[in-house]
Amino acid sequence: MDLRRHQRFPAHIQSVLSGPHRGEWVGTIVNLSKGGCLVETDGQVYSGMHVSLRLDVPGEASPILIARAAVRWNRKREIGVGFISVDPSHQERLDQILERLK
Numbered sequence: 001m002d003l004r005r006h007q008r009f010p011a012h013i014q015s016v017l018s019g020p021h022r023g024e025w026v027g028t029i030v031n032l033s034k035g036g037c038l039v040e041t042d043g044q045v046y047s048g049m050h051v052s053l054r055l056d057v058p059g060e061a062s063p064i065l066i067a068r069a070a071v072r073w074n075r076k077r078e079i080g081v082g083f084i085s086v087d088p089s090h091q092e093r094l095d096q097i098l099e100r101l102k
Helices: 088-101
Strands: 009-019 023-032 036-041 050-056 064-075 078-085
Touching (some): 009 036, 009 088, 023 088, 050 078, 064 088
Antiparallel strands (some): 009 023, 009 050, 023 036, 036 078, 050 064, 064 078
């Protein structure tokens, strides 16, 4: 049974995760929803860690920024990220991307 609040859509979006005092890690978002995403990365991240994300969406003039997010789980190279805080202008752009992915 899937208990997610938001439907996830397959994606292939390059991203950069930034952690407090821990640097940056490159990743690829492989599915995306209004409330979170699944990222493939070789970065050293762990459950409970707070990060910010930069989504480099093909065809977009500038990245979509997720100001605050939390790593909900990790296994091998995959991490589940839940969005905590997204600026309204970036949320609007994220919603437009999700409409295209539907």
